[in-house]
Amino acid sequence: MSADTIPVAIINPDAPAGSLEAKQPHIDNGAERYGKEGYFSRDYAQREWEKVWTQSWLIAGMASDLVKEGDYFLFEIGHESIIVTLTDEGIRAFYNVCSHRGARLLYEERGNKKVFVCPFHSWSFHNNGELRRITDEETFQEQVVAHRPGLTELACENHAGIIFICMADTPPPLQEAIGLPEGYLEGYNIDKMKVVRHVRSEWGANWKVGVEAFYESYHLHAVHPETRGVMGDLNVQYDLYPNGASRMIVPLGQVSPRAHDQLTVNEGLQIMLQDAGIDPDSFEGTAADVRRAIQVSKRERAERLGLDYSKLVDGQLSDSWATGIFPNVQIGCHPEAAFMMRFLPHPTDPERFYYETMTLLLPVEDPDYCPPGWMGLPEGTDVTGKTRPATEHYTLEEDANLGLVLSQDAAFLPVVQQGMRSRGFKGQLWGEQEQRLRHFHVELERRLAG
Numbered sequence: 443m444s445a446d447t448i449p450v451a452i453i454n455p456d457a458p459a460g461s462l463e464a465k466q467p468h469i470d471n472g473a474e475r476y477g478k479e480g481y482f483s484r485d486y487a488q489r490e491w492e493k494v495w496t497q498s499w500l501i502a503g504m505a506s507d508l509v510k511e512g513d514y515f516l517f518e519i520g521h522e523s524i525i526v527t528l529t530d531e532g533i534r535a536f537y538n539v540c541s542h543r544g545a546r547l548l549y550e551e552r553g554n555k556k557v558f559v560c561p562f563h564s565w566s567f568h569n570n571g572e573l574r575r576i577t578d579e580e581t582f583q584e585q586v587v588a589h590r591p592g593l594t595e596l597a598c599e600n601h602a603g604i605i606f607i608c609m610a611d612t613p614p615p616l617q618e619a620i621g622l623p624e625g626y627l628e629g630y631n632i633d634k635m636k637v638v639r640h641v642r643s644e645w646g647a648n649w650k651v652g653v654e655a656f657y658e659s660y661h662l663h664a665v666h667p668e669t670r671g672v673m674g675d676l677n678v679q680y681d682l683y684p685n686g687a688s689r690m691i692v693p694l695g696q697v698s699p700r701a702h703d704q705l706t707v708n709e710g711l712q713i714m715l716q717d718a719g720i721d722p723d724s725f726e727g728t729a730a731d732v733r734r735a736i737q738v739s740k741r742e743r744a745e746r747l748g749l750d751y752s753k754l755v756d757g758q759l760s761d762s763w764a765t766g767i768f769p770n771v772q773i774g775c776h777p778e779a780a781f782m783m784r785f786l787p788h789p790t791d792p793e794r795f796y797y798e799t800m801t802l803l804l805p806v807e808d809p810d811y812c813p814p815g816w817m818g819l820p821e822g823t824d825v826t827g828k829t830r831p832a833t834e835h836y837t838l839e840e841d842a843n844l845g846l847v848l849s850q851d852a853a854f855l856p857v858v859q860q861g862m863r864s865r866g867f868k869g870q871l872w873g874e875q876e877q878r879l880r881h882f883h884v885e886l887e888r889r890l891a892g
């Protein structure tokens with residue numbers, strides 16, 4: 443059977459063609475098997491650095507972290523550290539390096555500074571990148587500093603509240619590079635969401651193993667069997683977009699077709715009903731009615747809670763639109779929250795990566811409102827959005843307290859990395875539930891060749 447005739451789920455067959463919800467037109471990515479050296483080789487990682495990381499728009503952080511003039515955050519990628527800051531001329535990005543002798547300027551991950559003072563010889567720079575003062579300038583020959591060496595700027599743009607940076611000399615147009623249709627991310631009000639948890643943990647695998655694991659729902663039944671009661675893993679709609687972007691719509695509040703019991707409103711569904719403002723004890727439907735009930739209830743209470751769902755269709759109120767942007771991001775889009783995950787390469791070791799997650803929440807004034815349980819926020823998390831939590835850092839050996847499902851992934855990914863090393867393993871074989879992986883690799887190969 444060819445890829446376009448293999449049956450894959452469609453969430454809403456009545457979605458108008460061309461709408462965001464509609465199944466996207468088929469993209470033929472062939473059936474090739476790729477070599478596996480990309481998961482181990484330093485040369486390959488170096489090529490990725492040159493052709494992908496330094497040439498792509500990358501998500502550096504959230505606009506909601508830059509509120510007052512002088513607010514800044516650092517984005518660490520490979521060997522680079524980048525300052526993203528709100529100046530009186532808007533958001534700008536600079537390499538975090540002093541133009542004198544290359545010392546790093548800023549060390550704190552976030553803060554507010556209108557002047558950056560270098561810790562080495564205290565040259566200083568305005569936050570718009572201009573040189574402010576050279577210490578003992580009279581001791582420099584004029585021609586050495588006559589060009590007033592400021593900070594090196596790089597491209598930086600805000601799209602839907604998400605800050606992208608690009609190190610390329612001539613970056614491609616951002617919207618086109620993202621690959622998603624206009625209005626896709628904008629509908630979720632991510633610009634109004636606040637970071638309520640931020641975790642950067644180190645995992646023992648190549649960054650692509652991370653991307654791959656989160657780009658399919660095929661492994662849910664085996665690695666995360668407890669999701670069976672609440673996720674329609676076999677009903678997932680997979681969509682491919684230009685430039686390596688992709689999506690899976692994971693129906694939530696729905697029992698997996700793999701489960702024997704399709705009727706009982708199990709404990710997981712009860713929690714989801716509760717999260718949506720429905721009392722599970724007085725709920726009269728069966729498991730098959732839960733997803734729809736969640737949609738109706740969320741739509742009804744949106745106005746009272748001050749949540750704007752006007753741009754979201756019913757399916758978006760219940761489901762996760764897990765959205766991938768090439769090269770290294772997946773955003774779990776939900777009406778009340780977003781779960782942003784980035785897979786960042788280790789600067790030297792191709793068999794490690796950083797899994798960096800930001801949990802974003804639309805602030806709700808109602809004191810009775812509880813953020814949904816799926817977000818897995820540790821007890822005591824401030825969900826008001828009033829205080830920006832510090833980033834939690836975890837090494838390979840530490841437990842990042844990411845909740846059951848993500849801990850299962852963290853434990854399993856190094857096993858996959860190890861297994862791929864075997865002489866007996868000849869390269870991955872992807873099914874159509876894994877079509878996003880193929881799409882990702884086709885784009886990666888295209889970039890590496892280009």
Ligand code: FES
Nearest residue numbers: 540542543560563
């Ligand atoms: S390296 Fe920054 S002032 Fe010398």
Ligand SMILES: [Fe+2]
Nearest residue numbers: 655665666851
């Ligand atoms: Fe997983």
